[in-house]
Amino acid sequence: MLRFLHQGRPSCGILNGDEVIQLEGDFFTPLRPLRTCCAFSQIHLLSPCKPSKVVAVGLNYRDHARELNFPVPDTPIIFLKPPTSVIGPGEAVLYPAASSQVDYEAELGVIMKDRARNISPADARDHILGYTCANDVTARDLQKNDGQWTRAKSFDTFCPVGPWIETDLKPDNLLIEFYLNGERRQFSRTSQFIFPVDYLVSFISGIMTLEPGDLIITGTPPGVGPMKPGDKIEVRIEGIGSLKNTVTR
Secondary structure, eight states: OEEEEETTEEEEEEEETTEEEEEESOTTSOOEEEEEEEEGGGOEEOOSOOOSOEEEEESOBHHHHHHHTOOOOSSOEEEEEOGGGEEOTTOEEEOOTTOSOEEEOEEEEEEEOSOBSSOOGGGGGGGEEEEEEEEOOEEHHHHHHHSSSHHHHOSTTOEEEEEEEEOSOOTTSOEEEEEETTEEEEEEEGGGBSSOHHHHHHHHHTTSOBOTTOEEEOOOOSOOEEEOTTOEEEEEETTTEEEEEEEEO
């Protein structure tokens, strides 16, 4: 499933080989295919979701905790990124003048299908629409200076998402990688999760109501580091695809 511009207007669709089937409405109503509208090579991809909130998880890979020499948390560490931070494939991450160190963080994204509140881990996947690639961009120097994460995580463009939503996927043992100017900097597998997807969705739904289209990003593997204006950045996740962006002033 993907969102794209068609005749200057945002549309939803399904990728069928090299062709895009346009849908009536969105992903959260009964799917009504309209027609094959165009070739995939001819469309401009948008972020695959427009969340009311982005719920992010910190320190959720065991190998990342070992890298940092941090204890494994007893409960998930969560924080929020505003919906205004979300951008799509091919868009630029804007390097803010307030920061001198902006870092990449490759993450698996989970997109909610419907409203979820106080659900059990066993029921979590019934409420998940699908999965995507995400990048939890962070102004690391501001995070350290502030002693909390809101400013560092919330700049416009600090949450690239895409390229689409993969609905037929098991999230438990996927290869996740990050490439900076073509060089691999991060890699792990989601089998390293401290808290698996089902548990995270259940845990978060016990704190706040999750709405259709809301995005949960599930933590980043080892190898986090800085990027600079002019860099080409890419998140790759097995079974989903590749999210490519650039960095600019």
